[in-house]
Amino acid sequence: MNRTLILCAHGSTAPRGRAAFAGLVNAVRREAQDLDVVDAFIDEQVPLVAEVVRETSGPRAVVPLLLAYDRPVSVDIVQASHLDPAVSVTAPLGPDWVLAEVGVRRLFEAGARSDDTIVLAAATASDERAVSDVGKAARLLSAVWGGRVHVGTLGGPDTPLADAVDVARAYGRRVVVSSYLLSHGAAHEAMGEAGADVVTQPFLDGGPPDPRLVSLVLARARVPAAAGLDAVPRWGGASSTV
Template identity: 80%
Template structure:
């Protein structure tokens, strides 16, 4: 019996976003011949992660396709994993050096220059862990880019994106937003409307997924403990990097 790898995303409303997620799942499936790769969602799309857990059997690992901690998504994933002790949850995708490297590639593709002012833009982050993850993502991007990176979000205690763009403009250079999103959609549209001179594409831009993201998903799936039985533990917890 093959082990089942469940790739769990929040879900996408736009056709382009759904296509990007499907492309990633299919790419992982092609690379992981030893695993049964299925997708699952927390919101917007179906099937839900709880439904997938209920319809599958044997060893299963859930990889959260999240770039930062998301409490509602995390709660749903952990609750689904509690349905069967054979289900484990791996660390989420981000933050990670791989994503920072792809973020820099997106900057270069968008025409960013070394003297531009860079702002990492993320979705609403209200939880302190989410804010910490986004801050770490910005530090990783800064290290790979080789220059300062500001942070702006669409909501939460961090600097609002529009304000971050205004502050960045005070440096007197072009403002380039590095989009810290997995897929395109309405959140990306909101980021694009924040007033920056240049906005990069999301990590999945609708074309074939970057092989490094596929590799990162598989690294999470094959990380130590990813397939360890829960045993008497009250249930797996969403790992936090």
């Protein structure tokens, strides 16, 4: 019997976002024929992750398709995993160098220039650990881009995105928001209303998923989870400017 890989994400009310996520799941399924790959959600879509845990059996790993370690990982997903001791939870997708590399690709695709001011924009960072992860994501993006990157979020204790865009205006250059989102939806629409000159596409832009994202998902599935996931069983043995 194959092991089961549960890919868990925030659901989307946007058809484009739902299609992009389904495309990523299908791409992972094609690459991981030794695993039974199923999807699950935290909200907005079904099946919810707890339901998937109840309806599957054997060794399973939940990969949070989320870009920071925050409440959906530490509470929603971990609590669902506690329904069965055979379920493990891996580290979330981000932050990671792969996301920084794809983020720079999105910047180039959006026409960003070396003299633009870049603002990495994340969805709600619910706690200090999530803020730290978003800050790290900005530092990685800065290293790959080769220039300063500011940070703004749509909620939580970090700098609000609109304020970050206003600060970026002080440099007297175009402001480009680098969307630190997996797919299209309400959060991406909100980023478009923050006052930047340009907003990049999310990591899943509606076309075939970048192969690096597929590889990142599989890497998370096959490496023991990072410390701090509430002692869940394992598989296999912030600053506002950077």
